[in-house]
Amino acid sequence: xxxxxxxxxxxxxxxxxxxxxxxxxxxxxxxxxxxxxxxxxxxxxxxxxxxxxxxxxxxxxxxxxxxxxxxxxxxxxxxxxxxxxxxxxxxxxxxxxxxxxxxxxxxxxxxxxxxxxxxxxxxxxxxxxxxxxxxxxxxxxxxxxxxxxxxxxxxxxxxxxxxxxxxxxxxxxxxxxxxxxxxxxx
Numbered sequence: 001x002x003x004x005x006x007x008x009x010x011x012x013x014x015x016x017x018x019x020x021x022x023x024x025x026x027x028x029x030x031x032x033x034x035x036x037x038x039x040x041x042x043x044x045x046x047x048x049x050x051x052x053x054x055x056x057x058x059x060x061x062x063x064x065x066x067x068x069x070x071x072x073x074x075x076x077x078x079x080x081x082x083x084x085x086x087x088x089x090x091x092x093x094x095x096x097x098x099x100x101x102x103x104x105x106x107x108x109x110x111x112x113x114x115x116x117x118x119x120x121x122x123x124x125x126x127x128x129x130x131x132x133x134x135x136x137x138x139x140x141x142x143x144x145x146x147x148x149x150x151x152x153x154x155x156x157x158x159x160x161x162x163x164x165x166x167x168x169x170x171x172x173x174x175x176x177x178x179x180x181x182x183x184x185x186x
Contacts, residue, residue: 039057043064052060 036054036057039061040052043057043061045052045060
């Protein structure tokens with residue numbers, strides 16, 4: 001404690017030293033030390049772990065948190081990618097089973113037909129008796145030459161246009177499919 005006498009009156013100064021800190025300040029410092037020790041245990045410190053400043057420790061913790069957030073972001077992206085792949089494979093399984101799952105998902109009215117497009121969404125359209133029977137086949141990542149298409153399809157060239165327009169691609173994160181329509185006269 002220091003006492004100063006001046007023109008404005010008496011001034012009393014208290015100096016805080018480690019031996020005369022009040023109890024709440026000591027508790028705060030003890031809590032801070034405990035938190036810093038816990039932080040040291042949580043983050044990788046590297047080879048010079050003998051002596052760390054509080055600021056250095058906090059900076060390392062900040063960098064470690066950013067690294068963990070990046071790993072979490074990449075993991076989340078990978079999880080979403082795997083979920084997309086699973087949905088794609090489930091659609092393919094439904095197509096291979098004959099589309100039986102599509103009939104249970106929606107119940108079209110009389111005279112309607114169900115069709116799965118190349119990305120798995122269900123399309124319903126009215127069918128009249130005068131329509132040709134149309135079958136849509138999804139072919140995964142298959143290239144056709146014009147000769148192969150002529151032997152597979154009875155459709156006219158104007159229906160198929162050319163090889164590049166036939167290959168209308170739909171993408172689901174790396175999965176592509178090509179739709180070929182085959183028309184049959186009843």
